[in-house]
Amino acid sequence: MVTRNGTRVSFKAQMLQAREEAIIQTVNHLLASKGFEAMTVDEVAADVGIAKASLYKHFPSKEDLAAAAMVSVMHRAQAFLDSLPPEAAPMDNLRAAVAWTMGLKLVGEMPSLPSQNSSLRAALMSNSAYMDGLIEVSDKLGGWIEAAQAQDSLNPKLPAIAVLYTLYARACDPVLEFLKMSGLHTDEEIVSLVMITCFEGLSARPT
Amino acid sequence: MVTRNGTRVSFKAQMLQAREEAIIQTVNHLLASKGFEAMTVDEVAADVGIAKASLYKHFPSKEDLAAAAMVSVMHRAQAFLDSLPPEAAPMDNLRAAVAWTMGLKLVGEMPSLPSQNSSLRAALMSNSAYMDGLIEVSDKLGGWIEAAQAQDSLNPKLPAIAVLYTLYARACDPVLEFLKMSGLHTDEEIVSLVMITCFEGLSARPT
DNA sequence: GTCTATAGGAGGATAGAC
DNA sequence: GTCTATCCTCCTATAGAC
Numbered sequence: 255m256v257t258r259n260g261t262r263v264s265f266k267a268q269m270l271q272a273r274e275e276a277i278i279q280t281v282n283h284l285l286a287s288k289g290f291e292a293m294t295v296d297e298v299a300a301d302v303g304i305a306k307a308s309l310y311k312h313f314p315s316k317e318d319l320a321a322a323a324m325v326s327v328m329h330r331a332q333a334f335l336d337s338l339p340p341e342a343a344p345m346d347n348l349r350a351a352v353a354w355t356m357g358l359k360l361v362g363e364m365p366s367l368p369s370q371n372s373s374l375r376a377a378l379m380s381n382s383a384y385m386d387g388l389i390e391v392s393d394k395l396g397g398w399i400e401a402a403q404a405q406d407s408l409n410p411k412l413p414a415i416a417v418l419y420t421l422y423a424r425a426c427d428p429v430l431e432f433l434k435m436s437g438l439h440t441d442e443e444i445v446s447l448v449m450i451t452c453f454e455g456l457s458a459r460p461t
Numbered sequence: 462m463v464t465r466n467g468t469r470v471s472f473k474a475q476m477l478q479a480r481e482e483a484i485i486q487t488v489n490h491l492l493a494s495k496g497f498e499a500m501t502v503d504e505v506a507a508d509v510g511i512a513k514a515s516l517y518k519h520f521p522s523k524e525d526l527a528a529a530a531m532v533s534v535m536h537r538a539q540a541f542l543d544s545l546p547p548e549a550a551p552m553d554n555l556r557a558a559v560a561w562t563m564g565l566k567l568v569g570e571m572p573s574l575p576s577q578n579s580s581l582r583a584a585l586m587s588n589s590a591y592m593d594g595l596i597e598v599s600d601k602l603g604g605w606i607e608a609a610q611a612q613d614s615l616n617p618k619l620p621a622i623a624v625l626y627t628l629y630a631r632a633c634d635p636v637l638e639f640l641k642m643s644g645l646h647t648d649e650e651i652v653s654l655v656m657i658t659c660f661e662g663l664s665a666r667p668t
Numbered sequence: 669g670t671c672t673a674t675a676g677g678a679g680g681a682t683a684g685a686c
Numbered sequence: 687g688t689c690t691a692t693c694c695t696c697c698t699a700t701a702g703a704c
Contacts, residue, residue, distance in 0.1 A: 270687090289577045291498045294679060307682075308688050316680065345664075369635040370496045370573065409657075409665045413646075416654045417663060419639045426635060428576040432626045439620075447623045450616075455662025456624055457552075458616045477669090501697065512671050517699065519669090 274312055274322075277302050281323040285365030290320050290374045317377035323365055324378060327358070328387035335394050344398035345407040348421065351395065352452060355425050356445045360434070366426050395421060424452060481519055481529075484509050488530040492572030497527050497581045524584035530572055531585060534565070535594035542601050551605035552614040555628065558602065559659060562632050563652045567641070573633050602628060631659060 280301045284293045295316050299306040313319040334354050338347050358364040368374060378384050399417045402408035408417065429451075433444045487508045491500045502523055506513040520526040541561050545554050565571040575581060585591050606624045609615035615624065636658075640651045 287577070289575070292577060292579065295681085296679070304687095305689050306680090307690085310681065311687055314681095348663075366577065368496070369633075369638060370494070370499065372499070406665050408663055409661070412654065412657065412663070415643060415645070416636070416640060416658070419636045420658050420663065422639075423634060423636050427630060428633065429623070429626045429630050431576060432629075433623060436622060438622070447619065450619065451623070451627050451662070453662050453664045454616070455658070455660050455664075456555075456615055456619070456627065457660045457662075458613050459666060502699085503697075511669095513698090514672085514700075515670050521699095523698065 273302075273304075277309065277312060277319070278323050278326050281319050282326065282363055282365055285320060285323055285367075286359075286362045289366050290368055290372065293320075295319070315377075317373055320365070320374050321377050321381045321384060324367065325381065325383045325387065327363070327365060328384055328391070330358075331391055332387055335391060343407070344401035344405075347398050348395065348402060348408070349449065349453065352421060352424050352449060353445060356430060356448055359425070359427075359430050360441050360444070364425055369426065392418060420452070424448070480509075480511075484516065484519060484526070485530050485533050488526050489533065489570055489572055492527060492530055492574075493566075493569045496573050497575060497579065500527075502526070522584075524580055527572070527581050528584050528588045528591060531574065532588065532590045532594065534570070534572060535591055535598070538598055539594055542598060550614070551608035551612075554605050555602065555609060555615070556656065556660065559628060559631050559656060560652060563637060563655055566632070566634075566637050567648050567651070571632055576633065599625060627659070631655070 277298070280298055281293070284298060284301070293316075295306055295309060298319065299309050302309070309319070313322060331354075335347075335351060338350055342350075355364065367378070395418055396414055399408060399414045403410040403412075403414070427448065429448055430444060433439055433447065434441075439447070484505070487505055488500070491505060491508070502513055502516060505526065506516050509516070516526070520529060538561075542554075542558065545557055549557075562571065574585070602625055603621055606615060606621045610617040610619075610621070634655065636655055637651060640646055640654065641648075646654070
């Protein structure tokens with residue numbers, strides 16, 4: 255709807271977008287802390303500070319709510335990967351990607367998507383914004399993986415797809431939470447430990 | 462209740478135990494395939510072939526049902542670890558433990574316990590059979606970890622607790638499922654790939 | 669101990685006023 | 687677009703007969 259006062263419309267649109275971003279951030283934290291199934295829409299509404307019915311004016315279902323949060327994180331991931339210097343060593347970029355994921359987990363902003371079959375998975379698979387992001391991220395990581403294997407900094411015997419899955423799996427690695435719960439290490443130490451076990455493995459390496 | 466016919470009581474007790482084991486096995490598979498939240502008691506009853514109310518005569522709640530399955534798996538794990546030769550190299554025992562876990566996952570018998578807070582976690586924490594098993598397994602693995610580090614076959618710079626958590630995390634590693642879904646590898650190859658990434662890491666090692 | 673039938677409650681989604 | 691109040695489905699758990 256166009257009115258004579260364009261500013262007013264723009265302002266309203268901004269308010270709307272700001273509210274939706276607040277909703278997405280709340281959903282993001284809830285998804286990270288308790289997961290999709292345990293998160294209730296009542297809870298989201300309470301945390302955002304609006305009525306449940308108002309939520310449903312913005313997002314048609316709980317799945318769409320969660321999908322919006324997942325897309326938001328996916329876009330942040332894409333932005334981070336795009337910010338990495340193109341001339342950097344592919345192995346360094348892969349390490350940076352894992353470290354970024356760990357950082358997101360430590361601040362409670364990495365939504366844990368259910369690896370088991372769930373209504374959320376179906377919603378994500380038919381969400382083109384999410385799938386496009388996922389494919390772009392996978393292509394970028396896949397390129398670095400093959401480049402790193404070509405220059406023998408990444409184990410060339412591993413299928414690239416297995417490496418990719420292993421990297422993705424860091425996003426739902428429970429080791430981080432366990433180590434944080436133990437309270438024995440700083441966040442930096444935890445990231446370092448997970449990075450070492452991921453890239454160097456558990457076995458001792460000849461010095 | 463003691464009757465004159467001891468055989469009859471024993472037979473009834475055996476039937477009871479057999480039924481409970483059937484229930485536990487069903488719960489085990491359901492926990493592995495869909496997780497605690499998604500599993501419904503109706504479903505369990507239907508798969509076992511008895512009425513839901515009968516289930517509740519055996520187990521007082523859904524949490525107890527799942528806990529019984531978890532205890533069962535824990536006992537199988539203890540039995541496997543006990544079967545390993547005491548004179549074997551500690552590193553070999555650790556590898557065997559991880560391989561055993563992978564095998565259980567591949568046949569769909571590794572229940573996925575929610576890493577997030579859930580009513581099941583509380584039930585398990587106050588289940589002494591489960592906790593005792595967990596502590597005994599952790600002690601055994603912990604001993605092997607320290608021994609392997611002492612003889613420099615396991616990276617001595619890693620805290621033992623971080624290694625232990627990393628091993629436990631293999632039980633809910635989604636890489637296995639992803640690789641299996643891709644259909645590109647046999648079960649043996651998948652186990653091999655996960656073992657390599659776990660113990661050798663992603664980085665290339667000098668030959 | 670097994671069944672059928674149902675209570676009880678949580679949670680996703682909607683109606684309708686403003 | 688926001689609210690209050692409500693619907694409706696699903697699921698855990700139990701009552702009560704046999």
